[in-house]
Amino acid sequence: MNIGFIGLGIMGRPMALHLAAAGHTLFVPDRRSLSEDIRAVATIEADAASVAEHADIVILMVPDTPDVETVLFGAHGVAEGLSRGKLLIDMSSISPTATKDFAARIAALGCGYIDAPVSGGEVGAKAAALTIMAGGATTDFERALPLFQLMGKNITHVGEAPGAGQVCKVANQIIVALNIQAVAEALTFARKAGADPARVRQALMGGFANSRILEVHAERMINRTFAPGFRIKLHQKDLNLALSSAKDMGMALPNTAIAQQMFSVVTAAGGADLDHSALVQAIELMAGMAVG
Amino acid sequence: MNIGFIGLGIMGRPMALHLAAAGHTLFVPDRRSLSEDIRAVATIEADAASVAEHADIVILMVPDTPDVETVLFGAHGVAEGLSRGKLLIDMSSISPTATKDFAARIAALGCGYIDAPVSGGEVGAKAAALTIMAGGATTDFERALPLFQLMGKNITHVGEAPGAGQVCKVANQIIVALNIQAVAEALTFARKAGADPARVRQALMGGFANSRILEVHAERMINRTFAPGFRIKLHQKDLNLALSSAKDMGMALPNTAIAQQMFSVVTAAGGADLDHSALVQAIELMAGMAVG
Numbered sequence: 277m278n279i280g281f282i283g284l285g286i287m288g289r290p291m292a293l294h295l296a297a298a299g300h301t302l303f304v305p306d307r308r309s310l311s312e313d314i315r316a317v318a319t320i321e322a323d324a325a326s327v328a329e330h331a332d333i334v335i336l337m338v339p340d341t342p343d344v345e346t347v348l349f350g351a352h353g354v355a356e357g358l359s360r361g362k363l364l365i366d367m368s369s370i371s372p373t374a375t376k377d378f379a380a381r382i383a384a385l386g387c388g389y390i391d392a393p394v395s396g397g398e399v400g401a402k403a404a405a406l407t408i409m410a411g412g413a414t415t416d417f418e419r420a421l422p423l424f425q426l427m428g429k430n431i432t433h434v435g436e437a438p439g440a441g442q443v444c445k446v447a448n449q450i451i452v453a454l455n456i457q458a459v460a461e462a463l464t465f466a467r468k469a470g471a472d473p474a475r476v477r478q479a480l481m482g483g484f485a486n487s488r489i490l491e492v493h494a495e496r497m498i499n500r501t502f503a504p505g506f507r508i509k510l511h512q513k514d515l516n517l518a519l520s521s522a523k524d525m526g527m528a529l530p531n532t533a534i535a536q537q538m539f540s541v542v543t544a545a546g547g548a549d550l551d552h553s554a555l556v557q558a559i560e561l562m563a564g565m566a567v568g
Numbered sequence: 569m570n571i572g573f574i575g576l577g578i579m580g581r582p583m584a585l586h587l588a589a590a591g592h593t594l595f596v597p598d599r600r601s602l603s604e605d606i607r608a609v610a611t612i613e614a615d616a617a618s619v620a621e622h623a624d625i626v627i628l629m630v631p632d633t634p635d636v637e638t639v640l641f642g643a644h645g646v647a648e649g650l651s652r653g654k655l656l657i658d659m660s661s662i663s664p665t666a667t668k669d670f671a672a673r674i675a676a677l678g679c680g681y682i683d684a685p686v687s688g689g690e691v692g693a694k695a696a697a698l699t700i701m702a703g704g705a706t707t708d709f710e711r712a713l714p715l716f717q718l719m720g721k722n723i724t725h726v727g728e729a730p731g732a733g734q735v736c737k738v739a740n741q742i743i744v745a746l747n748i749q750a751v752a753e754a755l756t757f758a759r760k761a762g763a764d765p766a767r768v769r770q771a772l773m774g775g776f777a778n779s780r781i782l783e784v785h786a787e788r789m790i791n792r793t794f795a796p797g798f799r800i801k802l803h804q805k806d807l808n809l810a811l812s813s814a815k816d817m818g819m820a821l822p823n824t825a826i827a828q829q830m831f832s833v834v835t836a837a838g839g840a841d842l843d844h845s846a847l848v849q850a851i852e853l854m855a856g857m858a859v860g
Binding site: 372395396407409411429430432433434435437439440443444446447448450451452453454455457458459461462463464465466468469470471472475476478479480482483484485486487488489490492518521522525526527528529530531532534535538559562563564565 | 664687688699701703721722724725726727729731732735736738739740742743744745746747749750751753754755756757758760761762763764767768770771772774775776777778779780781782784810813814817818819820821822823824826827829830851854855856857
């Protein structure tokens, strides 16, 4: 199949290479930053509009909401090259509400739209093991599914409504942040009380306090290994999506709001590029403890 | 071995029966509420002092800090019957700081003291599958261990310091409460945005958002099954221990404090005896959503 792929960075590059390896024909827009391995397998077009003209399905993997808007609707953007019956798949992690707007504008051109953000990071992208959370019409999802299966595992069609995938990704980032704060508060409480956080973690692993975060991130807190992983500044972007969407919908996310502030405490101390498990440093700072 | 057991309620009764079934000789204080199966296997003494006189090891399983203090140091209490070389094991969930004081006063009588709160609830007690978190001297822990193995699995010696077990239990209750709030905020966000929380939960189970709480309590939220389980008013008691201990030590637990307030929102609406997963109702109420 002819596939356009726009956004060939840390995540997009390995994802696109999996598609090419499976025999699909790739079209990508010309960028100086294109890697050699992409240049070797893809047809390079002048711009996003030309990519959309040649492709049956166009996949986006760009950093944030304004990037998606520019790629889709800017000058020489995807919308200019689309024609009736094509499918747009946005795998970026962006605003759920903006996604509804983008999907409607693409639908007006007679094209399908699937929002399908991922989790699993660079490791998951390279291993074709991403978790993919998709929103959009079932027929469009089924058309996208064979491609998703080349890039991920754990593929869920969350709902027919445009943006359902983005909503699910935001929900994911809320839980991950709050589970990190849960472990940070509990282990710092234990340390401050003179207990060994490593033994506390061990004792809690068998019960209802267990989580992937207790398994992975609590160990980073205990070993003080805060190299990313997933950077605090990226998690702050995601929590900002959560909090602004919640405000727009008229609901409160009290612990999400606090977790965002805790990330800001770490950022204020110079930690924006640390792994998100470094949130524990905010709890430690506020407890008058040495932050090592 | 001669074992005193004080506190034969929902938890203590099955725990004591496991000890008797293994061949230990039980001594219990006379209470009208003693069950027939306990009366059938135990020697009934007039009071806690007399229990302590007859036993080599005395186990406590009572509701709260003041109950432990009364049983130990009140009139005709355990302390009056103890003599040099005996061991006190407090399996109640109580204040870590009060525990240090109690342990010191028992040590002054020439006796050992282990604090060993549990998690796993009535189901775990009946199945002899409790998680046991113990604090105290290693020699005392080793003396208690064969008894713990009759009542639980996942037995951890958290530390030599008196109260280390209670600290660990508080850490457990912090994480459980905050993981419940994490799931409550995320699933309510998804519902408010029009997504199906059951599909969102399914999508998140494979990734870093996964936890025992996402597996068990999120399902209760989705199915609206809030029969306890673990009652909100009991979790509020435990978070009160966390927050008052944190204040005494000079540290902040911001999300724990918020979770306690969310439980109070549900309590204000009449939900104190609901399962702690009903915390989601607070988030829903605050979002102007119908709480079913």
